[in-house]
Amino acid sequence: AAGVIQSPRHLIKEKRETATLKCYPIPRHDTVYWYQQGPGQDPQFLISFYEKMQSDKGSIPDRFSAQQFSDYHSELNMSSLELGDSALYFCASSSRDRGQYEQYFGPGTRLTVT
């Protein structure tokens, strides 16, 4: 079965640079979530989109923005990167319209800021 696709899988950036992470949800899933997992930490919710509209916002820094496109893929844009942004970034998708609330996670993008 198709899973959530994230790209790139690994990314190395320098401080103050920008980064864009991409997420392709499972086909027919209408909701996308972004999570950040720091080293040794639990995943923290950043932001979610339902039918291309922002659905909920968590602990996402103002330097970050995200959107969901017409084909349901989502991008997380990160600017003025800081060392503390080094983390594993997960995208997850679910099908809210079908009452399927379980979120299926992608493999994650490991961002390293040097």
Place this chain on the structure above:
Amino acid sequence: AQKVTQAQTEISVVEKEDVTLDCVYETRDTTYYLFWYKQPPSGELVFLIRRNSFDEQNEISGRYSWNFQKSTSSFNFTITASQVVDSAVYFCALSDTVAGANNLFFGTGTRLTVIP
């Protein structure tokens, strides 16, 4: 506010032993969902189970079983006859249905090591 507590930070068991991972949650919502995810060393998050607040029936799936007790706000996870491949970090998570948003609140995870 939602909160998930996994008091066991790390557990080590010898292969073939049974092990129970504890999860206690807090929420003011009457409708909510509870989840368990597995994060093996490779890093991905693998969905294991979802349980809604109206369904207290315990569930068994192979060597995995879950015990949901609303009275004690607990959703414990038992692995029977553990195997080395079960070594991973296990996260319990809670999702509410406020405003239709279903973002997950994770516990801090329990690192399970199964020793051969």
